[in-house]
Amino acid sequence: MTEQFEPTIIGFTCNWCSYRAADLAGTARLKYPPNIRLIRLMCSGRLDPTFIFKALANGADGVMITGCHPGECHYLEQNYKALRRFHLVRRTLKGFGIEPERVKLVWASAAEGVKFASETTSFVEEIRELGPLHWGKNSGQFPGGGEPSEFEPAPESPEEVPA
Amino acid sequence: MSEKIGVYVCHCGTNIAGTVDVEQVAQWAGSRLKERGVIIARDYKFMCSSLGQELIEKDIKELGLTRVVVAACSPHLHELTFRTACAKAGLNPYLCELVSIREQVSWVHTDKEAATTKAQAVVAGGVERVAYNESLEPLKVPIHADTLVVGGGIAGIQAALEIADAGYHVYMVEREPTIGGHMAQFDKTFPTLDCAACILTPKMVQVGSHPNITLSTWSEVENVDGYVGNFTVTVRKKARYVNTDSCTGCGICWEKCPKKVVDEVYEAGFGIRKAIYTPFPQAVPKYPVIDKENCIYFIKGTCKACEKFCPTEPNSINFEQEDEVIEVQVGNIILATGYDLFDAKRIPQYNYKKLDNVFSSLEFERMCNASGPTNGNIVLRDGKTAPKAVGIVHCVGSRDKNYNTYCSSICCMQSLKFAHLVMERTDAEVYNFYIDMRTNFKDYEEFYQRILEEGGHFVRGKVAEVTDAVRFPGEEGKLIVQVEDTLIGKQRRIPVDMVILSAAMEPRHDSKEVGKQFGIACGAAGWYIERHPKLDPVATMTDGIFIAGCVQGPKDIPATVSQGAAAAARILGRIQQGEIALEPIRATVNEEQCSGCRICNDLCPFNAILFHENTMVSEINPALCQGCGTCVAACPAGAISGTGFSNEQILAQIDGLLLLNVGDETIPA
Numbered sequence: 001m002t003e004q005f006e007p008t009i010i011g012f013t014c015n016w017c018s019y020r021a022a023d024l025a026g027t028a029r030l031k032y033p034p035n036i037r038l039i040r041l042m043c044s045g046r047l048d049p050t051f052i053f054k055a056l057a058n059g060a061d062g063v064m065i066t067g068c069h070p071g072e073c074h075y076l077e078q079n080y081k082a083l084r085r086f087h088l089v090r091r092t093l094k095g096f097g098i099e100p101e102r103v104k105l106v107w108a109s110a111a112e113g114v115k116f117a118s119e120t121t122s123f124v125e126e127i128r129e130l131g132p133l134h135w136g137k138n139s140g141q142f143p144g145g146g147e148p149s150e151f152e153p154a155p156e157s158p159e160e161v162p163a
Numbered sequence: 164m165s166e167k168i169g170v171y172v173c174h175c176g177t178n179i180a181g182t183v184d185v186e187q188v189a190q191w192a193g194s195r196l197k198e199r200g201v202i203i204a205r206d207y208k209f210m211c212s213s214l215g216q217e218l219i220e221k222d223i224k225e226l227g228l229t230r231v232v233v234a235a236c237s238p239h240l241h242e243l244t245f246r247t248a249c250a251k252a253g254l255n256p257y258l259c260e261l262v263s264i265r266e267q268v269s270w271v272h273t274d275k276e277a278a279t280t281k282a283q284a285v286v287a288g289g290v291e292r293v294a295y296n297e298s299l300e301p302l303k304v305p306i307h308a309d310t311l312v313v314g315g316g317i318a319g320i321q322a323a324l325e326i327a328d329a330g331y332h333v334y335m336v337e338r339e340p341t342i343g344g345h346m347a348q349f350d351k352t353f354p355t356l357d358c359a360a361c362i363l364t365p366k367m368v369q370v371g372s373h374p375n376i377t378l379s380t381w382s383e384v385e386n387v388d389g390y391v392g393n394f395t396v397t398v399r400k401k402a403r404y405v406n407t408d409s410c411t412g413c414g415i416c417w418e419k420c421p422k423k424v425v426d427e428v429y430e431a432g433f434g435i436r437k438a439i440y441t442p443f444p445q446a447v448p449k450y451p452v453i454d455k456e457n458c459i460y461f462i463k464g465t466c467k468a469c470e471k472f473c474p475t476e477p478n479s480i481n482f483e484q485e486d487e488v489i490e491v492q493v494g495n496i497i498l499a500t501g502y503d504l505f506d507a508k509r510i511p512q513y514n515y516k517k518l519d520n521v522f523s524s525l526e527f528e529r530m531c532n533a534s535g536p537t538n539g540n541i542v543l544r545d546g547k548t549a550p551k552a553v554g555i556v557h558c559v560g561s562r563d564k565n566y567n568t569y570c571s572s573i574c575c576m577q578s579l580k581f582a583h584l585v586m587e588r589t590d591a592e593v594y595n596f597y598i599d600m601r602t603n604f605k606d607y608e609e610f611y612q613r614i615l616e617e618g619g620h621f622v623r624g625k626v627a628e629v630t631d632a633v634r635f636p637g638e639e640g641k642l643i644v645q646v647e648d649t650l651i652g653k654q655r656r657i658p659v660d661m662v663i664l665s666a667a668m669e670p671r672h673d674s675k676e677v678g679k680q681f682g683i684a685c686g687a688a689g690w691y692i693e694r695h696p697k698l699d700p701v702a703t704m705t706d707g708i709f710i711a712g713c714v715q716g717p718k719d720i721p722a723t724v725s726q727g728a729a730a731a732a733r734i735l736g737r738i739q740q741g742e743i744a745l746e747p748i749r750a751t752v753n754e755e756q757c758s759g760c761r762i763c764n765d766l767c768p769f770n771a772i773l774f775h776e777n778t779m780v781s782e783i784n785p786a787l788c789q790g791c792g793t794c795v796a797a798c799p800a801g802a803i804s805g806t807g808f809s810n811e812q813i814l815a816q817i818d819g820l821l822l823l824n825v826g827d828e829t830i831p832a
Contacts, residue, residue, distance in 0.1 A: 006277075008824050010817060016704065023237045026266025034277040037284055037820040038267055040238070042748060042808055045766075046792030050810070055817050059824030072684055072692070074704050075791035076768040085796070117271070 007061035007127040009036040011120070012051065014044045016074040017110045018066030024113030032117040033124045036064065044068070045078025049089050052103060056093075057135050062102045062127035064120065069107040079107070099130055166200040166294050169228040170286060171219060173210035173235035175265055182269035184279040188234065192286050199290055202226060210235050216248040223252035230296065231259040232289040234282065237266045255298035257747070257807065262289035284820050291819030295811040301744035304786060306392040307494030308738050309334065313384055316344020317720060318712025319499035320366050321727030327375035329735050334491050335370065336398055337380045339428060341446035342367055344501055348429060350531035350539070352720055353580040354610035360534075364445045371447035377491075381452050385488065387681055390769075390786050391707030392494045392743055402484040404453035405439075410479035412449030416469035417441070424457045431504070431525035434536035439469045439480075443534065453480075495707050495734040498681060498691065499727060500674070502713040505560030505567070505667040512628045513559065513664060519544040520642055521629055521662045524577060531584050541588050543661060550591045550660035554644045555581055556626045557597040561667035561717075563625075569688055571667035572717040575601045578665045579611055582619045594620045594657055596646050604719070622657070624649045629662050668717040681708050682769070690716045701730040705789075706745065709733060748790035748807035754780045756802035763794035763803060 013019040019040045025032070041047060044067025052063045065086055067079040083105065090100035104126070106119045170192040174180035185206045193204035203222055207215045210233055222228050231254065233245045238261040246256035264282040272278040308331050312319045315337035323333045335342070346352075347367075349359035370376055379400055386397040422438035429442035436442070438458040441451045459466035460482060470480040504525050507515035515521045520543050522530070533539035542549055555578045561571035575597065582593040600621075602611045615621070628645040634656070641658035648655045670689030671677065678685050682705040686692050691710045694702040701709050709730040712723040737743055752763075752772075759779035764772050771787035772794065774780075783794070783803070795805035804810070 008821065010820060019237075020239065023239060023263075023266045026237070026263075026270035029270055031273060032271055034268070034272040034274065034281045037281060037288065038263075039288070039813060039816055039820070041792065041813070042805075043791035043793065046796050046805065046808060048796035048810065048813075051813055051817060054814055055821065058818060059821040060817075069687075072686070074684070075789055075793070076679070076682065076684065078766075078768065078791050078793045081766060081793050081797070 005128055005132060007035050007124060007132070008059060009062045009064055009124065009127060010055040010060045011036045011038045011064040011066060012044065012047055013038050013040055014067045014074070014079075015040055015042045017068040017072070018044075018106070018108040018116060020110035021066075021108040021112045021116040024110065025117045026113075028113050030113060030117040032120040035124045035127075036120050043073070043075050043078045044082035045073075045075060047082050047085060049085050049092070052089050056098070056102065056133060061130070061133045062104070062123060064104050064106060064123055066106045066108050066116070069109055072109060098133070098135070101126060102130060102133065166229050167202045167227055168196075168200040168230040168232060168290055168293060169219065169222050169226070170196070170201050170204040170290065171210055171215070171231070171233045171235075172204070172206040172264070172282075172286065173215070173233065174206060174208045175235060175269075176208065179235070179265050179269040182272060182275055182278045183264060183282045184275065185282075187279060188264075188282045188286060191283050192290070196287060196290050199287075200230070200294060201290060203228070211241050211244050216244070219245065219248050220252035223249065223254050228254065229258065230293040232286065232293050233259065233261045234264045234286045234289065235261060237263045257299040258293065258296050260289045260293040260296060262286060280823060284823050287822040288816040288819035291822075292812045292816035295809060295815050297806060297809075299747040299806055302747050302749070302785060303742050303744055304390070304392045305742045306737050306740065307394075307492055308332065309491070309493045310734055310738075311336065311384075311394070311396055311491060311493040311496045312499060313496065314344070314499035314501055314712075314714075315339075315342030315370070315378075315380065316499060316501045316712060316723075317346045317363065317366075318501070318714075318723045318727040319344070319497065320363075320370055321724045322497045322499060322711055322731040323370055323376055324366065324373070325728050325731035326735060327373045329731075331375065331735070331738055333376045334396075334398075334493065335376055335378050336382050336384055337378070338383055339442065340381050340403075340440070340452045341442050341448070342370060342378070342380060343443075343445075343447070345525075346720060347443065347445075348431065348525060348532070349528050350533070350535070351580060351584065353576045354606045356580070356583070360445060364447075367445065367447040378448065379489075380448060384680065387496070391745070392737075393786070394493050394496060394707065396491050396493060396496070398489050398491060400487040400489060402455075402486050403450065404455070404480065404482055404484050405450050406477075406479045406481050406484075407448065407450045409475045409477055410450045411475060412441070412451070413474060414441075415472050415474060416480065417451055419468045419472040421466070421468060422457055422459050424454060430529050430536060431523060433522075433526040433529045453482075495709065495737065496681065497709045497711055497727075497730045497734070498677070498683070498714055499711045499730075500671055500677065500714050502668040502717065503671050505571075505669050507559055507664045507666050509566065510559065513556065513626070513662075514629050514631075515664055518629065518631055518642060518662075520550075520660060521664065524574070524581070524663060524665050527581060527663045531581075531588075539588075541585055541591075548660075549589045550585075552592045552594070552641075552657075552659040552661075553585045553589075554594045554596060554626075554629075554642070554657060554659040554662045555665060556629070556644070556662060557595065557665050558625065559664040559666045560669070562598055567667050567669065567688060569717070570601065572601070573719045574665040574667065576607055576610065576719065578663075579614045579619075581663055581665075582614050583617065586617050586619065591660070592620065594622055594644070594659065596622050596624060596626045596644065598623070598625055604721070622646055622648050622655065624655075668713055671714070674714070681705065683708050683710070690714065701726050701733060706743075746790065746807075748805070749785045749788045750783050750790065750792060750795050750803050750805045751785070752781050752783055753802045753804065754778070754782075756800050757781055758800045758802070760799060762797055762799060766793050766797050
């Protein structure tokens with residue numbers, strides 16, 4: 001019996017809804033796997049695709065983007081921009097030969113602690129199914145077998161990312 | 164790395180320490196993150212206590228810390244606490260980072276080892292991030308002392324009077340010809356049964372005559388520009404076709420007007436008015452308006468009876484009058500635009516507007532009102548027959564997943580009031596058809612008991628149908644209420660003469676558009692979203708825009724008045740401060756790097772980004788910018804930076820969070 005793979009997931013949350021949903025999940029003592037690590041942004045619209053590639057390139061096996069439900073954005077409509085970028089990122093990952101399912105988008109209002117916990121739980125399972133990404137870490141998987149930095153197709157700075 | 168970072172890990176009693184090995188996290192941070200600039204790492208029982216805070220302050224002073232990371236609860240709880248502690252010790256408060264290892268680690272995980280590892284990662288994320296934090300100063304914005312109140316119902320009236328009485332100017336804008344709102348339509352108010360007009364009209368008069376209130380009825384807000392402290396609002400004053408300078412409100416014009424119109428607003432379609440009218444005798448202001456759609460002169464080009472009979476000198480009727488558009492400068496805005504009544508026609512099985520003697524709750528309010536169409540007599544649609552049995556249907560369009568899932572909150576009490584009025588003024592038997600009785604405020608339950616004692620009948624069950632189709636003898640000429648009585652577990656058919664539908668309160672039909680105009684959002688049901696459902700129910704997410712009354716959700720008069728007063732109190736506090744401090748989370752454009760592509764221009768919903776044609780660069784107005792950061796993420800040239808959430812900060816945080824996964828090599832020195 002091999003040891004179960006424990007993925008690492010970076011979660012991007014919106015200050016107004018999903019971060020509060022995560023707070024609520026905590027206050028309500030709901031349980032979800034410890035594989036996710038959260039970053040608070042003011043809005044899902046702040047999500048630069050670079051952040052996602054950076055996370056995946058540096059050892060994350062999946063990225064969960066969370067934001068306010070459509071129509072409920074604190075900044076009126078910026079979550080729609082996150083939605084656009086989400087699709088862009090998924091397409092780009094596919095082009096890299098990486099499973100687009102490694103990036104997930106979840107709408108969670110400040111009241112949806114239960115949803116936040118259950119979506120996190122199922123995403124951890126989904127990534128566990130996909131297995132480790134090994135992008136940048138296990139350089140042997142890439143042709144040439146050089147240092148990880150040689151195999152970082154993800155741009156490092158926003159200049160290189162199309163909006 | 165030249166920063167001197169202090170890390171403080173909180174036990175929070177056993178809240179964190181129960182699941183996370185706090186001491187180990189602190190030790191690990193002190194040794195493993197030493198090369199990342201951490202010069203001291205401590206753990207403490209309660210970091211938020213004054214002793215915990217003093218620990219930080221002492222280290223800042225004695226060790227010369229330049230950055231502080233506190234690993235404790237959610238920043239939404241104690242960010243301010245630790246920032247203030249840093250500020251006290253002379254460190255810019257924005258150089259302190261609070262990372263959550265309670266709500267997002269110890270409380271949601273059970274495996275101590277995994278939770279401790281995650282806590283280490285979270286601390287590392289905070290340490291990496293804080294190195295890129297910048298010293299920031301809150302933005303100070305001056306507050307214009309005038310206030311705009313939109314909506315002249317009881318919520319708006321209360322708010323306007325509170326502010327005006329405190330000595331500050333208020334502009335009130337009301338869509339209808341008079342202020343008063345829904346409350347002016349009612350006859351009695353529960354549970355005390357005092358007459359609505361008796362308690363409302365004095366306040367209306369006060370608004371009309373207050374030296375600090377500029378009242379614009381028959382007017383609508385067209386546009387809102389600006390930001391907290393400094394709004395420019397465009398108001399369209401629709402043409403009244405009546406000169407308010409000379410009009411005395413004598414009433415001869417509407418007496419002489421030959422055109423009768425069904426009054427869909429004030430009389431809820433139950434009564435008539437003229438084409439020139441004031442909705443009711445105590446209207447404020449007293450001046451009538453001409454309803455252009457129905458005025459014979461505007462339709463056929465001849466009549467002018469009102470002008471002919473107008474006794475004032477000069478004549479007050481002016482058919483040439485045009486809309487007037489004015490601009491007002493205000494510092495804060497209160498939205499108190501109220502509610503719409505659920506249209507009971509949407510429930511076909513209740514046969515509203517098909518069967519004559521099915522009334523909506525507002526129709527019935529008008530019927531009970533002594534100055535209403537029936538002079539307060541409770542009679543059938545024929546205008547004379549008193550009913551022998553009356554059915555009152557609760558939860559019409561509320562608590563029903565086909566229409567609105569929410570409880571409309573006032574209908575139980577309103578129905579009880581109707582039951583009382585029917586029993587007081589007629590000999591009729593009264594049947595209340597309810598799902599649950601909700602009488603949960605001061606003196607409400609006592610009122611329910613009173614109606615029970617007065618002999619009201621209560622049937623627990625949702626009404627399936629209101630029909631005139633006879634199925635059993637004795638039902639001829641009656642309305643039959645078909646209902647499952649869930650207390651006895653049987654279907655019942657109860658014949659009555661009159662049915663009153665206690666219809667739900669609904670958000671205004673245009674609440675979405677109005678919300679957009681003012682930059683605030685509606686929840687799923689359409690009510691405006693408050694800043695915090697419990698702790699900040701009158702502020703909104705948009706600074707300077709407040710909500711009061713039923714725009715925030717269904718509520719009764721006492722709650723509405725409280726919110727009006729609360730919104731006013733909030734605004735008065737600000738006016739007295741003279742200026743307001745805003746979080747300095749803003750985006751700024753580096754002119755050198757901006758290529759003038761204008762991609763960001765259309766992304767901003769607040770129109771905060773201005774493009775300079777001459778220099779071909781975009782500029783962000785810090786007062787309009789709300790700090791969402793969408794433009795920062797979108798700028799292809801990387802020319803926009805977002806203070807508080809810069810690319811450097813977030814990328815560093817990602818590095819920190821993944822430190823344990825990949826080792827040091829990915830972290831830039």
